[in-house]
Amino acid sequence: MRAKKRFGQNFLKDPFILDQIVQVSAELLQDQKLIEIGVGLGDLSERLLSIASLTTYEIDADLCSFVLQKFSSRSFANTFSLVNCDVLSISLGIDSNLNLPKKTDAKQALHTMSDDSNSRVESKKGWLANEPYILVSNLPYNIATRIVLNLLHDPLCEGFVVMTQKEVALKFCADTLSSDFCALSVIAQSAGEMALLFDVSKESFDPMPKVTSSVFRHKKSTNFTHIESGFESMLKMAFSSPRKKLFNNLLPFFKQYEQENLLDKIFAQESIEQSARPHQISTQKYHHIYNTLKDHL
Numbered sequence: 001m002r003a004k005k006r007f008g009q010n011f012l013k014d015p016f017i018l019d020q021i022v023q024v025s026a027e028l029l030q031d032q033k034l035i036e037i038g039v040g041l042g043d044l045s046e047r048l049l050s051i052a053s054l055t056t057y058e059i060d061a062d063l064c065s066f067v068l069q070k071f072s073s074r075s076f077a078n079t080f081s082l083v084n085c086d087v088l089s090i091s092l093g094i095d096s097n098l099n100l101p102k103k104t105d106a107k108q109a110l111h112t113m114s115d116d117s118n119s120r121v122e123s124k125k126g127w128l129a130n131e132p133y134i135l136v137s138n139l140p141y142n143i144a145t146r147i148v149l150n151l152l153h154d155p156l157c158e159g160f161v162v163m164t165q166k167e168v169a170l171k172f173c174a175d176t177l178s179s180d181f182c183a184l185s186v187i188a189q190s191a192g193e194m195a196l197l198f199d200v201s202k203e204s205f206d207p208m209p210k211v212t213s214s215v216f217r218h219k220k221s222t223n224f225t226h227i228e229s230g231f232e233s234m235l236k237m238a239f240s241s242p243r244k245k246l247f248n249n250l251l252p253f254f255k256q257y258e259q260e261n262l263l264d265k266i267f268a269q270e271s272i273e274q275s276a277r278p279h280q281i282s283t284q285k286y287h288h289i290y291n292t293l294k295d296h297l
């Protein structure tokens, strides 16, 4: 079976790494549904079936036929469902975009976005299942960031174990003060607990990718509340020039709500130095900044 580059097909062949992924997944899994993105040649799916029933989403019809044929002669203790579709065509039902609200009706936009998000959480519709689930995947690298963001936003995704390029994993798992700390790290920490687990060398795959990969784990916080798109818009501005002062990056965001004076007060109240850079501020402080702005509108 020839790998298709456009679908990010780098198949994980190292049995030791495959077993390690299954082991950390088993530790995370309780009674949730188990879901995988990308069946590939079925090596990870086959091992995951030893711990639970599994639903796998796969875009490539050729791989679906190959794996169904391969599995036809085996009997698994658990049930396997293979869904041939593009996961990104499945509606998230939650607004995860990082676009700024329109300047003309900025105040209205900020309120509308938070109102919408509350009602969405209550609707109990998830991205990849309508019941609590854990996702395990060696992700297609070209869409890995989008997939991880979707999982972080989905209240029904209670956790995941994924492999991405190391560079992406470092961003999602970075802590304040690290040079990798960015908007993705703040979003990840807002949703729950992240842990960078281990690196995987290029040689573990066929075909070999150009870069090293890393496996990381997320556990959704038990008191998870929806991550508002207004908060994400603020983060986008905060990290727009990562080496510049946070104050200057945030000023245009506050200006559009006619609250530039409030930014000074928040910095004083939160004991944030005017010279602070975006990566030096904790996730908690970013929430305080956003909530104080919202309280003033």
Ligand SMILES: C[S@@+](CC[C@H](N)C(=O)[O-])C[C@H]1O[C@@H](n2cnc3c(N)ncnc32)[C@H](O)[C@@H]1O
Residues within 6 Å of the ligand: 007, 008, 009, 010, 011, 012, 013, 037, 038, 039, 040, 041, 042, 043, 044, 045, 057, 058, 059, 060, 063, 085, 086, 087, 088, 138, 139, 140, 141, 143
């Ligand atoms: C990096 S490979 C991993 C395959 C296998 N799980 C493994 O570990 O070897 C990524 C898999 O995701 C599939 N894929 C790529 N884009 C997808 C999409 N948008 N929706 C569903 N599956 C996708 C690819 O066809 C491929 O099988």
